[in-house]
Amino acid sequence: MTLTHIFKTKANRLLVVFFTFILVLSCDMIFKSEVEKQPLARVGSTYLYKEDINELLKNNISKEDSASFVTNYINNWATKQLLLSKSKINLPQEKLQEFNDLIENYKTDLYTRAYKDALVSKSEDTIISNAELTTFYDNEKENFKLKEKLVQLRFIELPLEFINKENVALRLDRFNATDRKFLDSIGIQFRKLNYNDSIWVRASRVINEIPPLTLENEDRYLKKSQFFELQDSLGVYLAKVSNVLNPNDISPLSYIKPTIKQVLLNRRRLALIRKLETEIIDDAIKDKEFQVYGQD
Known part of the structure; x- marks a missing residue:
């Protein structure tokens, strides 16, 4: 069974629980609308609601400090929204497209990195034997001066x-x-x-x-x-x-052991990630989710 299959089985169970919870919750919320939210400010069609800043207000803050904080927060929020709106109007289309591509790439990297980390953490072996440490040290000791x-x-x-x-x-x-x-x-x-x-x-x-x-x-x-x-x-x-x-002497194994262990763990992690990526491609081809069309 591959890493992706193991993760998918557990993930499917979680999804069932999650969507059941959402269904029950939606029955309570279906007749509520955002109109009930208390707006604090508006810039164009974008609103800042009271609930957006409630968590930022400390329980022990005085009324005067609270009012000052809210005022400053609203002004800062409005400044950012106005600058964002102006930038979309005044920046060249090429620059806007460049930023949008960067945002999409960053979002993709966040999701894929989190997914790979989740898969690897469930299968990663973090135990490094003394034999592995010694073998690596003997082969690489000249790099540990x-x-x-x-x-x-x-x-x-x-x-x-x-x-x-x-x-x-x-x-x-x-x-x-x-x-x-x-x-x-x-x-x-x-x-x-x-x-x-x-x-x-x-x-x-x-x-x-x-x-x-x-x-x-x-x-x-x-x-x-x-x-x-x-x-x-x-x-x-x-x-x-x-x-x-002295400097330039070979570092003793006992001293460099934590560094070697981290190097070996990183290598093992990279190997798992490469295996995962290969399995994802193979599974997608097998399930006809991924296809490369011939080019003239």
Whole structure:
């Protein structure tokens, strides 16, 4: 069963419910006419009704503000309607035709895009396996060179008045199981902390987290296996850099994985759309809804 057949079956059910609702509603509305609407303004044969702006009026707006808003809205609406009317009279016919073609093309694009998105969303598989990610990465890794330095590090920010700074620094640098347990036990005293040095982080983000670290001095501190301590008027910053990747190095898979996943999803989506378009043409030819006539 094709994508279009699946969608048509569900769509037909929705249409039955929709038209039943419209039929019931029309029995109530059949004797009502637009005369009952309260007009606020008129430009030529085009009317602006009170109900058109009711939703724009906030419940907590005062009467004075409401009156001012309505007046401004009416004037703006009238200006647009008058300009539109004048443009249709005074613009060259070729320009009007050009605009009408653009409007029709835009409307067609909106409808067709919404329809294709609806079909694709019902059939699209959004799961990307690790094997797919790895294969793509291995084949395309030369296209994933870094534009910015990446670092892996452990980090703690201490308040200035912290007493046992030397012990914390020693344990953060060494960081065995006992050290991790100790640091966890007193972590509530730290202003900031990050023990996960398996995650790659942009150097610019590290600089934002550690104010004494700057673009000018980062090469001194952001080096592989480097432990450093910096201080300013706000706090003391302790960090152990585990690893560093520089610009033009190949981006690690763990860092680039979200980008690769999006690329693969986009490719999969495009393939589904192409399949859908082919099925629509084939179905239309089969049902004699589409025919190309021979040209002399």
